[in-house]
Amino acid sequence: GENVEQHPSTLSVQEGDSAVIKCTYSDSASNYFPWYKQELGKGPQLIIDIRSNVGEKKDQRIAVTLNKTAKHFSLHITETQPEDSAVYFCAASSLSGGYNKLIFGAGTRLAVHP
């Protein structure tokens, strides 16, 4: 089955700097790669996703890149703000029973210091 590894486990940056989180996956058949943000006491929320037919996607200060050959994808946050502080999870989809079952990485705790 699919296995997703995520690095780093913790990341500390100064406000205004960029943050990069990287993930690798094992199943070459995976074709959907979402990123979720989890704030304290809340459930994960989708912030951006990318499909395998696209190499890069951007939404304001957030961008995701995908390298299918190397089986890795990354989240880039530019001009970080304190409200970006949260735990971020990458995921990859593995087909099961007609639905693309998501397998999550272990998470990255991002701290943005003013």
Added chain:
Amino acid sequence: DAGVIQSPRHEVTEMGQEVTLRCKPISGHDYLFWYRQTMMRGLELLIYFNNNVPIDDSGMPEDRFSAKMPNASFSTLKIQPSEPRDSAVYFCASTLSGARNSPLHFGNGTRLTVT
């Protein structure tokens, strides 16, 4: 849109007791998922339903865990008997099919502590 609603938010119980967690998915969503989150194992998929029917329960850890979805607006996850190692945050999530890669909408979770 009220989002996915889970209850209770916190549950503290003694080992051996029965625990029931509840979930109300977003209206109209036809997939419902139960996840467990721990520091050691991260987010684990326990079971998911499509149109109230369990599709994949391969993530359910043991026979002590059971899940039901009696109708489109309600699901339960039951642990009987509970053990300290079941302590975790349990999330329910729902989504709408039509696009196979539709995003999951998570509830705010139930933090379970078994003493």
